[in-house]
Amino acid sequence: MSQLSELAAQVRAQLTAPGAPFEVIEASAGGRPIRMYRNAFGTLPQLIASARAHGDKPFITWQGETWSFDRFFAEADAVAARLSDWGVKPGERVAIAMRNRPEWAVVFVAAAMIGAVPAPLNSFGLGDELHDALACVEPSVLACDSERLARIGGNTRVVGCRILCVGDTDLAAGVDDFRVLIAQPAGPKPLPQVGPDDPGLILFTSGATSRAKGVLSSQRAVCQALFNIDFIGAISAMTSPDAVAALMKSGLPPATLTAVPLFHVSGLHAQMLTALRNGRRLVFLNRWDPAQAIDVIRSERITQFNGAPSMVMQLLAQPGFDDPKQTGTLAGLGLGGAGMPQRLIDEVMRRRPDSLSGIGFGLTETNGSGAAASGRLFAYKPRSSGMVSPVIDVRVVDTAGQALPPGEQGEIWLRGATLMEGYWRNPEATAAAIDAEEGWFRTGDVGYLDDEGFLFIVNRIKDVINRCGEKIAAAEVEFCLLQLPEVLEAAVFAVPDEDTGEAVTAVVSVREGSRLDGQALQAHVGAHLAGYKVPAVVHVVTEALPRNPAGKLLKAQLRSAFITESKG
Incomplete structure (x- = not known):
């Protein structure tokens, strides 16, 4: 073990010891033992309330204007009061669909402050995608900007769901104007009656299915994940004193x-x-x-x-x-x-x-927690994804689910205080992802742990394309292509791309005599899915695509042929 990794181990033990700022304790959640940070907030309303102490410090700058914490909380209190007036209760969902802007954060905080469950939607989604997500979470309120409002045709299709719109557009009857709400000041509301085990957040992940899944996390899981980010900062600072100085x-x-x-x-x-x-x-x-x-x-x-x-x-x-x-x-x-x-x-x-540059590995299902390193620890092993979190267990397994020793590659399983409760209203997907007996989450990523506790990611099992950080389910794009009567088969996969990390590529088998070409197929996808999901390249063929004896498409073979052809 190197001097740096020994130092990291000593600092970790110091930070997580009894009485230390990041003390780790044994606890129970969902009937299973877990390790958790003693000093983390138990709920998002508690965490948010603590941030009022920042007062007139600057918080968010956008388009040349800066919101102080005081201004931010004044707007959040006003929105929270209106949400309560509209009858939004703890546990009910408040969906958010808009570009990054201060009002996005205001609505998120307002919803969380009253114990409601914020449910941010993918703002890149088109009408069908947004309606699918809304149908999934059935929110009491949708907060959106005018662009997203136009995409859904001004209608959530969810019975009883109110719409709160941000922007300068003239609004139709029945749509509430954000500017009107914040012009009606309200004081802070008392903390809601929610506990650590209550629902705290729904985020959407594409996974490997044709429909985005809602990831439901408890109040505790989100707060533990946020405290874990503070721990990462602390250990980085103590192992990289020169950079901090x-x-x-x-x-x-x-x-x-x-x-x-x-x-x-x-x-x-x-x-x-x-x-x-x-x-x-x-x-x-x-x-x-x-x-x-x-x-x-x-x-x-x-x-x-x-x-x-x-x-x-x-x-x-x-x-x-x-x-x-x-x-x-x-x-x-x-x-x-x-x-x-x-x-x-x-x-x-x-x-x-x-x-103090760094790296990290986590998933929506683990609230971003898994492994991380920055500063000298990142420089020490820059090809790793960092050291495993104190509140996360990692198991690397073979195809039979048996644990592998350090250095051997297998699927990465995670378990811990930040793990989701499950996929929202999708028990089948939850059962497929989480081991019911021991609570292990199967990430679908292939990697290994070295003998110093650094995690390395080397491949991905799940059929997901990572373009510019956006996760794209290949099945979703394939399903879209297959809506065209002349398309017989469609295989969508990733190929390396220097500009986007991975590029969406499709091989499409069409009926003999079809006039469909790559441009037409791209246009079809672009008319139904977000622009970043449109294949960069589409190969149109008339022969059947290769399959194994079980009928599964041999995407690796297609991908290899495509890369070879491109290099040639």
């Missing part, structure tokens, strides 16, 4: 550039809720533009940027990135932890060698 010497208050969607754990947990809890500033980009990002880093004195691998690659490629006058305030870059391009890791290490 440099940041402190600069006198810059922490400021994060937020470009990833808030409906992801990477945006919601690691950025919005963490900043809320710790009194940090967020700067929202309306849409991702690497050139604009450089300008914002300079003008807003950004200290941290976390994004999908493709976003970080595009940022590094900007001419001004290495100019201290442009990005000299940037103390760290945060990266996703699976399928990281080797070129990106090398570039970050070469161009930010002494920074």
Whole structure:
């Protein structure tokens, strides 16, 4: 074991010991023993209430305007009061569908403050996708922007669901105007009667199915995950004192550039809720533009940027990135932890060698918790996804479910205090994902643990494409293609792409004599699904696609042939 890993082990033990800030205790949840942080808040309303202490500190900057914590909570209190007036009760869902903007966070916090369950929807979704998600969660209220309102045709199709719209558009009858609500001040409401085991959040994940699944997490799971982010920061600081000293010497208050969607754990947990809890500033980009990002880093004195691998690659490629006058305030870059391009890791290490840059591995189903490392720990093993969290158990198993020793590759199973309750109203999917006897969640990712406790991700079992950090279920795109009568078979898979990480590629078998071409098929998908799900390349064939004796499409064979053909 190296000196650094020994130091990390000592710091971890120090931080989690009895009486320490991150003391870990044995507890029980759902009838199973778990380890959890003693000092984490038990519920989101409690956590949110603590953030009122930040007062007039700046919280969110968007389009040149900054919301202080005081202003933010004044708007959240007003919205919370209206939600209560409308009869929204603890446990009922409040859906959110809009671009990243302060009002997104205001509605989320307002819903959580009264014990309702925020249910952020994928704002990239088109009408059918948004209606599917709304039908799934059956919210009492949908808060959306005017663009999403137009996509659903002004109708949630959910009986009794009210619509609250953000934006300057003239609104139809029956749609409530956010501006009117916040113009009616209200004081803070008493904490609701909700406990750690009560539902706290629903986030959507594509998984490997043709329909997005709602991931239901308890109040405890979300709060434990947020406290775990604080633990990651603490262990990083104590193992990278030089980088922390440099940041402190600069006198810059922490400021994060937020470009990833808030409906992801990477945006919601690691950025919005963490900043809320710790009194940090967020700067929202309306849409991702690497050139604009450089300008914002300079003008807003950004200290941290976390994004999908493709976003970080595009940022590094900007001419001004290495100019201290442009990005000299940037103390760290945060990266996703699976399928990281080797070129990106090398570039970050070469161009930010002494920074607090880091990496992490987690899923929506674990509220983003799993493994992480930053600073010197990231530099020590940059190809890993970091060290396993103190409140997460990891088991690497073979195809029979038997545990494998360190260094051997297998499927990664996770278990712990941050694990979801299950998929919302989908017991079959829950049973398929979580072992009912011992509570292990099957991630579908292939990797291994080394002898120092670092987790490495090497492959993915699940049929999911990761384009610019957006997870795309291949089955969903295939289902869309198969709606065309002339399409006989469709296989959708990922191929490596330097700009997006992975590109959506389709091989489509059509009827003899069909005039469908790749462009027409792309247009069809684009008319029904979000733009990022449209295949970058479509191969149209008239012969049957290869299948195994059980009738399963041989996607690996198709993918290999496509990559070989592209190189040729």
